[in-house]
Amino acid sequence: MDERFFYELVELYGLYAVFFLAMIEGDITLLLAGVLAHSQFFGEYSFFKVLTAGTLGGVTSDAIAYALGNSFRTSVREYRFYRAARPRIERLTEKFGILSILLSKYIYGLRTASCIFYGVAKMPYQRFIPLTLASCFLWAFILSGAGYFFSGTIETLIGDFHQIGIYLLVIVVVGIVGFYLLERFWLAKKVEEADPERVHKLEHAAQEKLHVLSHEIQEHIHLRRSPKSRRKSAPKQKRLVKNREAKATIKKG
Template sequence: MIDLLHYLVERFGLVAVFAGCLAEGESAAIFGGFFAHQQVFAVWHTVAVAFAGAFLGDTALFLAGRRFADHPRVLALRARPGFSHAHGLVERHPNIFILTNRFIYGLRMVGGVAAGLSSVPVARFLALNAASALVWACIFVSLGYFFGAGAEHLIGDALVKHQRLLIGVGLAVAVMAIGLWLGHRYLRTRH
């Protein structure tokens, strides 16, 4: 079973990082960085995949807001708490908003659609989104990489591949659980 899991991570792990980064994927980027430290993935591959997922995910949200403003899914995002605040911010400070939107937990989807509904030109959004996605990918993949270094330092560098895999999966689950808990707690305090 462990051999199968290891094979799947080696074979499809970067696809999972990409898919995770299409949505709010900090944990996917951290997960990828951990495995880059364990030499399952190349670091630059992991950063490139995390960048591509983050860039394309936010671009899709922007285009959804721009092209499908009256679609039921876009209308549902517009009805979310904080949408009017995000839309006001993108209109008042478009450059800062686009550069920082992905770093604010829980605002990424709403912020992408809000940017699409704003008066920001497509070319400007794409350039700022690319810069922001690159910085984001480098930061979160690096965090995962350093988690890997910390785990190796704490446990020792005598880990075999299977133990590294289990630690990586455990860290990914822990990061996702903490993120969900913090997001839920934040939303409860806002209401």
Template sequence: MSIEFLKHVIEQYGYLALFIGTFLEGETILLLAGFAAHSPQFGLDLRWVILSAFAGSLAGDQTAFFVGRHYGRRLVARSEKWRERAERVHRMLAKYHEVLILSFRFFYGLRNLTPFVLGTADITVRKFFVLNAVGALVWAVAFALIGYAFGSLLENVLTRVIDNVHNAEMLVLGLAVAVVAAVWVVKRLRRR
């Protein structure tokens, strides 16, 4: 997906697009929504951006967990590639347990597969829900604020560039007026 397409989707569908985007994947659309929340032209509020992203991420991961809980073992058994990935997640779970559940959404390549595979593990629904909710909240706040901060930074840079362009324009205009005035004075003096 292109950035332009995601910007268009955010402009047209706002929080719903953010919810669906974070339900499916999320980092890019959340960063853009955080950025858009800084810009008044989009009409997004940062608090609602965070809430929509949190709800979308939580719902998506809970759905993947329940699909894994009910169909995961059969689906994993059908594919060698899936078995290898599932074994990798189970090894990480044995080593990092709660930390993995809290942080998987921050690591590229683990975001979509991990909650599905965790559904096949011996983790209670309640434990996964609580840790997943905490992780989703931290993730939503962090990425929304990064996007928002980038919007603020870009605005400050653009303001300075525009101010500098304005100052340069004034300098060029002043020089042009000085040159025209000097030429006029020289011509007046030559006529005398």
């Protein structure tokens, strides 16, 4: 995907572009969106917004692939890309079980095919969605975080983005392409050779991170409630207290 095309779409459609592009070419999208998040391109909490849009885009794409496999399992089996990917998916599944959903995000050629595979295999939908949600969250966190960190490091070492302009852009793009190729080819091979015990530890860490982030979001929403909503809720709370006191008085009587 051309970087200029990406920036034009994001400038026009913002996070909606990140969401839809994450469904099509998630790696480059998340890396570049992470770079933009560092400059607060998407406003306050830019990185969190990119992480959310990327995760939801990945989950939506996976759910569509799963649905296709589940609905058209007979015809899907005849497609060349599926027949080529199936032996690798089966080996991965035999070695890691359901954790192969988590790992398939980092193996070139298996990302979509693995979701179709689980649809064909009739994995329960309520089991597939939580697994792919955790997988997409970790995937989006790693890639957008890499773009965010890389951009921040370059700016710290060299100077402000607006001052160095095209030089920083070239360095960032080269770094992103390098990371993308590293993730797509070298990391894919390492993942298939990984030790299952290490993968279990990684899954546990991802679940903990997701739980902490969910808790932080709830706290943030609670703290940012407008004064109006607080004033509106105050009379309701007073009525509830009065009702409880009245019930307690009746019981005593």
